[in-house]
Amino acid sequence: MSRHVDLHLRRRGIRRGRRALSARRPVRNTVPLTVLANLRAGMPVKDPHFGWWTSGGEVRGAVFHTPPHPVGLFAVPVEAVSPLIEALDGDLPELVGPVEVTSEAVRLLGEPSRVVSERLYRLERLTVPDVPGRGRLAVPGDFPLLVSWYHAFGAEVGMGEADVAEQVARRLSGRELFLWEDEGAPVSLAALSPACGGVCRIGPVYTPPSRRRRGYGAAVTAYAARTGLAEHCEQVVLFTDLANPTSNSVYRSIGYRPVCDYAHLTYAG
Structure with a gap:
């Protein structure tokens, strides 16, 4: 053979x-x-x-x-x-x-010089968290905020990209970006990829540091997942950094279950 x-x-x-x-x-x-x-x-x-x-x-x-x-x-x-x-x-x-x-x-x-351990989760049964505020689809007027949050997310995870504005514009036009608002102000972001093989993937999810530990990340993730399931996908998945026990616990609390583990290896730099 x-x-x-x-x-x-x-x-x-x-x-x-x-x-x-x-x-x-x-x-x-x-x-x-x-x-x-x-x-x-x-x-x-x-x-x-x-x-x-x-x-x-x-x-x-x-x-x-x-x-x-x-x-x-x-x-x-x-x-x-x-x-x-x-x-x-x-x-x-x-x-x-x-x-x-x-x-x-x-x-x-x-x-390798650097290893990032990740876990792939699949949504089994969505539990919508009781969090103040509401979810909505991002609109063109949110563009400057979305770009700044994408840059902040990239800086936090060490994966900054040069084409952030272009990426945000593309995802905005594709109706892939969702915001959670509290008292009329955006407090958290989640992106949802289009369905491929019936599967949508959430990511990134970002909440500014000053807004964390209030459930906003879980709320916007649940909102994006519910929207995807209602409109165009059969299953919803997401990746987490295993070094962040908080996010792993949060996603399990709203119905995500582990599928398998991955590693991101860096040999250069």
């Missing part, structure tokens, strides 16, 4: 990759499915890379890289990690994937 990693540097492989991922664990493949959907919709990305792990002539796994984000190993079997590293000449400065896959990468590449 021949096995190889087939690397594609052109977008013509997007349709093939999406077909391969849609039929296999749409919850676990929420990130690559969303990336492929965005590219098909025309979202500009500089030099995207795609690869497939084939076995017996069939696609068994997929890898992608859309700079400046890490190489995504969400749909890569453990046995494909070694040939992938070889195909890329060991050039994986940053990668993210399930812990069993990233553990194999660490075994082959050595210890």
